[in-house]
Amino acid sequence: MQELTGYKGQALNLIKAAGASIGDSLRLTRDGESVEGLLMPRVAGEDDTHIVLKLATGYNVGVKISEKSRIQVLGTGAKPALSRPPTPAATKGLPLVTIFSTGGTIASRVDYRTGAVESALSAEDLYSFVPELASEANVRAKVLYSLFSENFTTKHWKEIAEAVSEEIRSGVSGVVIAQGTDTLGYCAAALSFALQSSPVPIVFVAAQRSSDRPSSDAATNLIGAVGVAAKAPFGGVVAVMHGWLSDDILLVHKGTKVRKCHTSRRDAFKSINTAPMARFHVEARKLEMLGNDFPLRGSSSQLVCKPNFDDRVALVKFYPGLDPGIIDWYVTKGFRGLILEGTGLGHVSARCYPSVERAVHSGMFVGMTSQCLWGRTNMNVYSTGIDLQKIGVHPLEDMLPETAFVKLMWVLGQTSDSEKVAQMMRSDLAGEISPRRLETSEDGKDH
Amino acid sequence: MQELTGYKGQALNLIKAAGASIGDSLRLTRDGESVEGLLMPRVAGEDDTHIVLKLATGYNVGVKISEKSRIQVLGTGAKPALSRPPTPAATKGLPLVTIFSTGGTIASRVDYRTGAVESALSAEDLYSFVPELASEANVRAKVLYSLFSENFTTKHWKEIAEAVSEEIRSGVSGVVIAQGTDTLGYCAAALSFALQSSPVPIVFVAAQRSSDRPSSDAATNLIGAVGVAAKAPFGGVVAVMHGWLSDDILLVHKGTKVRKCHTSRRDAFKSINTAPMARFHVEARKLEMLGNDFPLRGSSSQLVCKPNFDDRVALVKFYPGLDPGIIDWYVTKGFRGLILEGTGLGHVSARCYPSVERAVHSGMFVGMTSQCLWGRTNMNVYSTGIDLQKIGVHPLEDMLPETAFVKLMWVLGQTSDSEKVAQMMRSDLAGEISPRRLETSEDGKDH
Numbered sequence: 001m002q003e004l005t006g007y008k009g010q011a012l013n014l015i016k017a018a019g020a021s022i023g024d025s026l027r028l029t030r031d032g033e034s035v036e037g038l039l040m041p042r043v044a045g046e047d048d049t050h051i052v053l054k055l056a057t058g059y060n061v062g063v064k065i066s067e068k069s070r071i072q073v074l075g076t077g078a079k080p081a082l083s084r085p086p087t088p089a090a091t092k093g094l095p096l097v098t099i100f101s102t103g104g105t106i107a108s109r110v111d112y113r114t115g116a117v118e119s120a121l122s123a124e125d126l127y128s129f130v131p132e133l134a135s136e137a138n139v140r141a142k143v144l145y146s147l148f149s150e151n152f153t154t155k156h157w158k159e160i161a162e163a164v165s166e167e168i169r170s171g172v173s174g175v176v177i178a179q180g181t182d183t184l185g186y187c188a189a190a191l192s193f194a195l196q197s198s199p200v201p202i203v204f205v206a207a208q209r210s211s212d213r214p215s216s217d218a219a220t221n222l223i224g225a226v227g228v229a230a231k232a233p234f235g236g237v238v239a240v241m242h243g244w245l246s247d248d249i250l251l252v253h254k255g256t257k258v259r260k261c262h263t264s265r266r267d268a269f270k271s272i273n274t275a276p277m278a279r280f281h282v283e284a285r286k287l288e289m290l291g292n293d294f295p296l297r298g299s300s301s302q303l304v305c306k307p308n309f310d311d312r313v314a315l316v317k318f319y320p321g322l323d324p325g326i327i328d329w330y331v332t333k334g335f336r337g338l339i340l341e342g343t344g345l346g347h348v349s350a351r352c353y354p355s356v357e358r359a360v361h362s363g364m365f366v367g368m369t370s371q372c373l374w375g376r377t378n379m380n381v382y383s384t385g386i387d388l389q390k391i392g393v394h395p396l397e398d399m400l401p402e403t404a405f406v407k408l409m410w411v412l413g414q415t416s417d418s419e420k421v422a423q424m425m426r427s428d429l430a431g432e433i434s435p436r437r438l439e440t441s442e443d444g445k446d447h
Numbered sequence: 448m449q450e451l452t453g454y455k456g457q458a459l460n461l462i463k464a465a466g467a468s469i470g471d472s473l474r475l476t477r478d479g480e481s482v483e484g485l486l487m488p489r490v491a492g493e494d495d496t497h498i499v500l501k502l503a504t505g506y507n508v509g510v511k512i513s514e515k516s517r518i519q520v521l522g523t524g525a526k527p528a529l530s531r532p533p534t535p536a537a538t539k540g541l542p543l544v545t546i547f548s549t550g551g552t553i554a555s556r557v558d559y560r561t562g563a564v565e566s567a568l569s570a571e572d573l574y575s576f577v578p579e580l581a582s583e584a585n586v587r588a589k590v591l592y593s594l595f596s597e598n599f600t601t602k603h604w605k606e607i608a609e610a611v612s613e614e615i616r617s618g619v620s621g622v623v624i625a626q627g628t629d630t631l632g633y634c635a636a637a638l639s640f641a642l643q644s645s646p647v648p649i650v651f652v653a654a655q656r657s658s659d660r661p662s663s664d665a666a667t668n669l670i671g672a673v674g675v676a677a678k679a680p681f682g683g684v685v686a687v688m689h690g691w692l693s694d695d696i697l698l699v700h701k702g703t704k705v706r707k708c709h710t711s712r713r714d715a716f717k718s719i720n721t722a723p724m725a726r727f728h729v730e731a732r733k734l735e736m737l738g739n740d741f742p743l744r745g746s747s748s749q750l751v752c753k754p755n756f757d758d759r760v761a762l763v764k765f766y767p768g769l770d771p772g773i774i775d776w777y778v779t780k781g782f783r784g785l786i787l788e789g790t791g792l793g794h795v796s797a798r799c800y801p802s803v804e805r806a807v808h809s810g811m812f813v814g815m816t817s818q819c820l821w822g823r824t825n826m827n828v829y830s831t832g833i834d835l836q837k838i839g840v841h842p843l844e845d846m847l848p849e850t851a852f853v854k855l856m857w858v859l860g861q862t863s864d865s866e867k868v869a870q871m872m873r874s875d876l877a878g879e880i881s882p883r884r885l886e887t888s889e890d891g892k893d894h
Contacts, residue, residue: 148831150794153768182790183767263792263822317764317788319852320630321600329776341764343629345710347597375710384595405766 006041009048011065015039018071025075028053028063035063036074056283062215088127090138095173095230097137099126099222100163102156103147104180106207106218130219136285137173137230149180149187154309154409157190164202165195165305174201174229178222181206181260181268184239188255189403192237192430193410194307197300203229204239204255208266217242217266224250224280232287234294237430238277242266252278252287256403256432259373272373273398274434308413313337315405317371318348324355331358337365337408337421340393341401346370346377347384353391360392365421367394367408369401376436394422397433407432453488456495458512462486465518472522475500475510482510483521503730509662535574537585542620542677544584546573546669547610549603550594551627553654553665577666583732584620584677596627596634601756601856604637611649612642612752621648621676625669628653628707628715631686635702636850639684639877640857641754644747650676651686651702655713664689664713671697671727679734681741684877685724689713699725699734703850703879706820719820720845721881755860760784762852764818765795771802778805784812784855784868787840788848793817793824794831800838807839812855812868814841816848823883841869844880854879 037053050062205225207218237255262268379385484500497509652672654665684702709715826832
């Protein structure tokens with residue numbers, strides 16, 4: 001029974017008894033509670049105790065059924081799952097948005113309709129899967145890669161930057177980059193440096209739950225990302241992801257400040273050392289800015305693309321007993337940059353000093369960040385910090401260690417003048433360094 | 448004017464005009480607002496616009512003054528700052544608590560009274576500085592080290608474990624270990640494994656703000672730590688630190704789950720992947736347990752001390768483009784254990800597989816944690832995780848990377864049987880692995 005793809009056992013029986021088929025609008029009742037939505041297909045091999053409904057919010061939810069559950073068919077659906085609808089004709093007046101897919105959970109979202117694992121993303125797939133997109137923008141979909149994001153390197157960042165640059169120069173209103181969540185923060189930081197003065201939004205998006213799971217966040221995140229790309233009042237690199245457990249609010253994070261802080265939750269992405277830039281209200285399709293510290297859309301007429309990165313940079317997390325020999329190993333290998341992820345305000349053990357000194361003398365730029373992640377480095381408080389600065393280590397303010405690492409690769413891709421490198425690393429180029437706040441008792445100052 | 452140690456300029460004039468001296472109870476008024484407390488000394492060299500008062504909560508606060516500020520003396524103090532009071536005679540019936548100082552900001556808290564930088568901690572210093580301690584417990588103070596915590600190694604963990612063990616065997620009601628915040632989480636994890644079945648609390652405490660600053664958290668944290676050590680209903684290793692910005696609530700964190708998550712805030716320490724064990728209400732001196740998942744005080748009659756650690760363990764944080772050669776470097780150096788801090792659910796790039804495979808073949812234990820910090824590794828979702836498990840990498844559930852690193856050093860200090868190592872690493876020995884929760888939509892499961 002092809003119309004009920006993926007359902008079996010108890011769930012299949014319940015659907016059959018109601019005479020419902022995929023795409024139908026129905027009401028599912030259990031113990032006096034009810035939920036309404038469109039009946040969605042499932043992937044074969046799943047359990048037989050959930051029925052998946054697409055709610056009015058565009059969000060898919062898996063409803064647990066029991067023997068007491070009842071289904072009432074409210075209307076017959078267009079059964080869009082049975083064949084892909086044609087790409088809608090461009091709607092006049094709607095902004096044009098390009099979606100690049102690079103792989104990851106979000107790009108495999110199309111499985112959901114076909115029941116097969118496909119990681120490519122075509123415009124047809126998108127409209128079939130999230131028809132709401134057609135009312136947000138005229139969407140152009142391009143497949144760049146089909147890669148797990150942990151396999152990304154500077155080569156991919158460069159290619160993505162160039163592809164995005166080309167689209168923006170062609171006049172699109174915004175670009176969306178769909179990728180795996182694992183290294184999204186690193187890639188968003190990379191593009192924040194590589195693509196400067198963007199007149200339009202460059203929006204990273206991903207999903208924590210794959211499409212074959214009732215709790216997938218793929219559709220909602222994609223709707224938000226396209227909405228932001230099409231209409232946000234700012235230009236530049238951001239990430240749009242779930243803001244909380246529910247699917248009504250997404251958050252817009254600055255590309256240099258976003259970090260994945262949970263392995264599985266949909267609200268895993270956080271803005272670190274800064275507030276999120278904006279909230280996207282899913283049902284109302286409304287973007288609410290949370291401050292006014294952003295470059296206005298269109299305020300720059302010319303995108304600058306500087307996509308070169310130098311791979312010879314290492315990120316070393318300090319821990320008690322760290323063998324300083326690994327710093328020497330990087331020196332021997334000809335590395336040009338080292339980001340230390342120190343403890344607290346920016347410390348490593350005294351045992352590391354000779355190796356750090358050799359690194360500095362070899363011409364390597366050595367920058368200090370904190371494994372605390374939150375807060376600002378301050379290497380003037382304790383003698384450890386002062387000693388390290390004397391050796392030549394540069395405190396990198398409140399930059400995320402991951403962003404500092406990406407930035408150093410990019411800076412070394414622009415210049416080999418060591419004074420210029422230090423000056424660029426210590427300046428805020430793309431929102432990666434927050435301005436020092438006024439004296440507050442919790443910002444390292446007395447009150 | 449010795450009685451007004453440390454005050455100068457505007458602040459000194461205001462105090463003199465009121466005829467107040469150190470230790471006096473006074474009311475400071477400005478713009479209609481007023482605050483009452485005991486006048487405290489300051490360290491020379493500080494600004495002249497703050498007056499430091501010790502509030503009824505035991506907390507010192509720096510009050511900013513202006514030309515409109517007025518002081519009213521409410522009572523004459525005992526001027527305890529002028530000479531150290533003798534150690535109070537032991538109060539019958541009060542629990543005996545040993546405080547070990549190892550260095551760090553909290554141990555330099557005695558500066559405050561003397562105006563000099565001293566990092567040793569005597570019982571006299573403690574009572575002089577926090578007289579409230581005398582009503583909580585009979586305190587015995589011992590100086591172990593005067594070290595920045597970033598310089599701690601397994602040698603120090605072993606010595607601290609042995610010293611704590613000796614005190615507990617001598618019959619104290621609890622032990623407090625005061626140290627630097629930077630590697631407190633690592634050290635608390637180390638003692639959680641090294642000291643098992645403790646019949647009494649072993650309490651780590653620290654300060655984010657040194658004693659010469661009005662916003663210091665040293666006194667409050669120490670009162671809480673001694674209170675917990677003296678009276679908590681549980682045994683085992685915990686950390687007691689500020690729970691929020693204000694000084695009314697401290698949190699008690701499990702030693703294997705606590706992490707420093709801010710460079711400067713007083714509430715920098717968080718329980719990761721678990722709720723804090725308890726709240727300590729400072730003013731009421733009351734401990735409120737937040738669950739019942741703890742070993743009861745005295746339920747074990749015999750402390751087990753296994754203080755050996757193997758240093759040949761590395762923690763490697765993965766990032767895009769990581770040169771897998773560093774894994775080979777550790778193999779060549781004869782390391783016996785490797786904790787990977789992977790991305791997301793527990794991933795590293797495919798480029799790392801051959802090196803990881805060589806590490807496993809060399810007999811090294813390789814464990815996977817996540818740089819997300821929050822959430823659980825799951826290496827059965829994506830092919831990356833499955834491939835790594837086939838190579839022989841062990842997923843380490845929701846263990847903090849830092850705790851996994853410390854645990855592996857400890858496990859390799861107990862056994863060289865590789866099967867036993869794997870079995871111990873994958874079992875919960877000291878609360879480092881949270882039990883899998885029931886299916887919840889945000890724990891990697893559908894709802």
